[in-house]
Amino acid sequence: MNILVAGLGLIGGSTAKALRRAGYTADGFDRPQVTEAAKREKVIGGVCEDTRKYDVVFVALPPDAAMRFIEESSFRDGAVVADFCGIKGEIERRILSKERNFRYVGCHPMAGKEVSGFENSTETLFDGASMIIVRNGQTDAGAVEFLKDLYARMGFSMIRECTAEEHDGKIAYTSQLAHIVSNAYVKSPQANGFYGFTGGSFQDMTRIAGVDEKIWTRLYMLNREAITRELAFLVSQLQQYLGALESGDEAALCALLREGRLRKEELDKERKII
Amino acid sequence: MNILVAGLGLIGGSTAKALRRAGYTADGFDRPQVTEAAKREKVIGGVCEDTRKYDVVFVALPPDAAMRFIEESSFRDGAVVADFCGIKGEIERRILSKERNFRYVGCHPMAGKEVSGFENSTETLFDGASMIIVRNGQTDAGAVEFLKDLYARMGFSMIRECTAEEHDGKIAYTSQLAHIVSNAYVKSPQANGFYGFTGGSFQDMTRIAGVDEKIWTRLYMLNREAITRELAFLVSQLQQYLGALESGDEAALCALLREGRLRKEELDKERKII
Numbered sequence: 001m002n003i004l005v006a007g008l009g010l011i012g013g014s015t016a017k018a019l020r021r022a023g024y025t026a027d028g029f030d031r032p033q034v035t036e037a038a039k040r041e042k043v044i045g046g047v048c049e050d051t052r053k054y055d056v057v058f059v060a061l062p063p064d065a066a067m068r069f070i071e072e073s074s075f076r077d078g079a080v081v082a083d084f085c086g087i088k089g090e091i092e093r094r095i096l097s098k099e100r101n102f103r104y105v106g107c108h109p110m111a112g113k114e115v116s117g118f119e120n121s122t123e124t125l126f127d128g129a130s131m132i133i134v135r136n137g138q139t140d141a142g143a144v145e146f147l148k149d150l151y152a153r154m155g156f157s158m159i160r161e162c163t164a165e166e167h168d169g170k171i172a173y174t175s176q177l178a179h180i181v182s183n184a185y186v187k188s189p190q191a192n193g194f195y196g197f198t199g200g201s202f203q204d205m206t207r208i209a210g211v212d213e214k215i216w217t218r219l220y221m222l223n224r225e226a227i228t229r230e231l232a233f234l235v236s237q238l239q240q241y242l243g244a245l246e247s248g249d250e251a252a253l254c255a256l257l258r259e260g261r262l263r264k265e266e267l268d269k270e271r272k273i274i
Numbered sequence: 275m276n277i278l279v280a281g282l283g284l285i286g287g288s289t290a291k292a293l294r295r296a297g298y299t300a301d302g303f304d305r306p307q308v309t310e311a312a313k314r315e316k317v318i319g320g321v322c323e324d325t326r327k328y329d330v331v332f333v334a335l336p337p338d339a340a341m342r343f344i345e346e347s348s349f350r351d352g353a354v355v356a357d358f359c360g361i362k363g364e365i366e367r368r369i370l371s372k373e374r375n376f377r378y379v380g381c382h383p384m385a386g387k388e389v390s391g392f393e394n395s396t397e398t399l400f401d402g403a404s405m406i407i408v409r410n411g412q413t414d415a416g417a418v419e420f421l422k423d424l425y426a427r428m429g430f431s432m433i434r435e436c437t438a439e440e441h442d443g444k445i446a447y448t449s450q451l452a453h454i455v456s457n458a459y460v461k462s463p464q465a466n467g468f469y470g471f472t473g474g475s476f477q478d479m480t481r482i483a484g485v486d487e488k489i490w491t492r493l494y495m496l497n498r499e500a501i502t503r504e505l506a507f508l509v510s511q512l513q514q515y516l517g518a519l520e521s522g523d524e525a526a527l528c529a530l531l532r533e534g535r536l537r538k539e540e541l542d543k544e545r546k547i548i
Contacts, residue, residue, distance in 0.1 A: 110473045130470040160470035170471040173464035178475040181455060183534030184511040186541060188504060190447035195545055196404040196434035197444040199384045201452040204478035209538035213531035221524055228519045230462060235512050237458040242509060245502045250495050257487035260457030264483035267460060271469055 003027070004054040005044070006069055008034050010113060011084055012060030013121025016043045018154040021123045027054070034118050052076050056150075057102075059083040062215050063222055067094050075102040080143045082107045086171060087222045088134045088164035096138055103143040106134035108167065109156070114208050127155040134164050172226035179216060180231060182209040277301070278328040279318070280343055282308050284387060285358055286334030287395025290317045292428040295397045301328070308392050326350050330424075331376075333357040336489050337496055341368050349376040354417045356381045360445060362408045362438035364496045370412055377417040380408035382441065383430070388482050401429035408438050446500035453490060454505060456483040 003026040005016045016026050020043060028035050028044035038044045051057065051073040059066045063085045071094065075081055079102040085091055088106045095104050111129040113120060131151045133144055148159055162170070186209045194202065220227050244252040277300040279290045290300050294317060302309050302318035312318045325331065325347040333340045337359045345368065349355055353376040359365055362380045369378050385403040387394055405425045407418055422433050436444075460483045468476065494501050518526040 110471065112473050112475070129473065132471065158470050167471075170464055170468065173462050174468055174472045174476040178459075178479045180515050180531075181459070181479065181512070182475075183531055183538075184508060184515060185452075185455070186534055186537045187511055188447050188507055190444055190504065191537070191541055193544075194444065194448055194541065196432050197384065197406065197441075198448045199386050199403070201386070201456075201482050202448040204481055205452045205455065206538065206541070207478055208475050210535045210542075211531055213528045213535055216531055217524055217528040220519065220527060221522070224519055224522065228516065230464065231512065231516050231519065233462055234458060235509060235516060237461055238455070238505065238509050238512070241454050241458065242502065242505050245494065245498055245505065248495070248498065250491055253494060254487045254491040257454075257457055257485055257490055260460055261484045261487055263460045263465065264457075264480065267465055267468065267480070268484075270467075 001056065002054045003056045004029065004048050004051065004058070006030075006048070006057060006059045007061035007065070008038050008044070008118045008121070009060065010116045010118075010121050010125075011109060011111075012058065013038065013043065013118040014111075014123065014125035015058050015060055015084075015109075015154070017121055017123035018126055021155075022150075022153040026058075030118070037118060055079055056146075057081045059085075061085075063087055063091065063218060067091055070095060070104070071098075075100075077101045078103060080105065080140075080146060082147060084109055086175065086219055088167045090222045092134070092136060092164045096136065103140040105139060105143050105147055106164065106167075107147065108132040108134070108171070114210060116212065124155065126151075128157045129155070130158040130160055131156045132160045132162065132167055134167050135161055136164065168223050169226045172223055173230045176216075176220060176223060176227050177230045177234065179208050179211050180220075180227075181234070182206055183211055185209065275330065276328045277330045278303060278322050278325065278332070280304075280322070280331060280333045281335035281339070282312050282318070282392045282395070283334065284390045284392075284395050284399070285383060285385075286332070287312065287317065287392040288385075288397065288399035289332050289334055289358075289383075289428070291395055291397035292400055295429075296424075296427040300332075304392070311392060329353055330420075331355045333359075335359075337361055337365065337492060341365055344369060344378070345372075349374075351375045352377060354379065354420060356421060358383055360449065360493050361496045362441045366408070366410060366438045370410065377414040379413060379417050379421055380438065380441075381421065382406040382408070382445070388484065390486065398429065400425075402431045403429070404432040404434055405430040406434045406436065406441055408441050409435055410438065442497050443500045446497055447504045450490075450494060450497060450501050451504045451508065453482050453485050454494075454501075455508070456480055457485055459483060 005012045005026045006029040008028050008030040019026050025045040027046050027048045028038050029048040035047045066083045081102045082105045111125050186206050279286050279300045280303040282302050282304040293300050299319040301320045301322045302312050303322040309321045340357045340359050355376045356379045385399050460480050
């Protein structure tokens with residue numbers, strides 16, 4: 001089986017490494033200095049010269065580059081082509097609107113780090129993580145079964161299936177909103193000289209603040225509706241706490257905190273049940 | 275040297291355990307079922323019967339209870355009495371306004387967990403953490419030096435000294451605001467069925483959501499001015515992102531994210547320098 005990993009950054013590099021650990025040798029596609037390092041470290045077998053050679057293609061590029069790569073490449077008949085982008089609606093709109101000879105499956109590995117690049121990729125990044133597989137009317141069942149098996153071998157412990165719309169709505173909340181909040185959080189003048197004034201809360205809140213604005217601005221724009229809805233909701237929630245604080249309404253503040261605590265307990269319960 | 279730890283919850287229990295690891299045996303004060311467990315596990319030597327017996331008293335109670343405990347107890351002449359509350363201005367206003375025969379030092383250990391109670395306390399909780407010591411015109415230098423030495427033995431790797439006002443301003447930002455944001459974050463309808471749709475970002479953002487509203491409401495009220503200022507600032511920041519998203523202004527959104535990334539890089543640098 002010939003496998004290609006297009007894009008050898010944090011996610012693509014980790015994909016190639018997890019595949020290698022599972023006994024597969026993938027080829028790679030990226031800038032020469034990256035593929036050279038990946039080859040030297042035996043993470044990839046070789047550099048992609050013809051995309052038609054591969055049975056399986058993982059596209060771990062930013063959304064615009066991923067869509068271009070899929071649209072402009074020629075693939076073998078029936079090849080399984082899976083992108084790993086953090087938005088899915090826009091990609092489906094572009095890929096599914098055209099005739100194609102390959103089997104496209106939108107996927108999104110729920111793993112990451114606050115640093116990027118091949119040099120930060122690891123073979124264990126996906127261990128215990130969830131992989132989202134996006135289904136639509138054109139999805140090939142065999143391709144999904146094949147990928148599920150391969151993902152398990154790569155270390156994923158859970159598969160979630162959903163539509164592109166469900167995916168984009170959930171991810172706007174669990175990931176994209178979190179990055180905005182973290183990015184905004186560090187801007188307080190009180191952040192100066194913070195060192196020694198923090199426990200784990202501040203570290204957790206600001207870990208992902210340093211987003212690459214070029215990649216993330218595009219992601220947000222491609223999922224603008226869902227992320228706008230989530231951010232507006234969070235701001236409206238925070239304004240309730242602010243109102244209670246400003247007016248010194250202890251009972252109102254207590255009720256707001258209690259509501260959040262109960263919600264958190266529900267979520268923790270959900271985590272345990274599944 | 276006779277040491278008392280008043281309040282054997284997460285922080286007080288960990289204090290007694292860290293002291294034991296360092297070769298000291300403290301007495302404890304708490305509800306009978308707690309002191310009984312602490313005694314059975316040999317975390318404390320005995321139960322406090324007379325506060326005048328102790329050279330050092332650590333008060334690890336919620337603010338109102340801590341203030342009452344200090345005000346209503348009799349201490350030995352020159353005893354070092356340190357509270358561990360998360361606010362300091364209000365406590366100083368009450369303690370310092372009265373004559374006293376003991377040496378009061380406001381302290382705040384920068385360590386915690388999202389769970390509370392003696393059963394979650396550990397002797398390693400403070401390892402590598404920072405201890406804030408609050409100084410004012412009445413602070414006894416000898417008591418501070420004594421505590422610094424003892425805190426180092428308990429595992430703290432850093433001491434920060436500041437005024438009560440500086441403490442309350444910083445903590446409003448690094449801790450109290452973070453808890454409000456986390457508490458509000460879990461309220462989105464999208465949180466339903468989140469499982470499998472999350473990487474580390476969501477976990478980090480929501481870890482501390484489940485605050486005990488009774489304790490935290492009081493903390494917020496006792497530090498209302500600073501926390502209101504911080505929350506208002508964060509909301510105003512988030513509204514800028516929201517505006518850019520709503521109007522589809524990609525350049526504005528990119529500039530906001532860039533500003534946050536640069537700020538985060540500054541903070542990371544600060545962390546490395548100190």
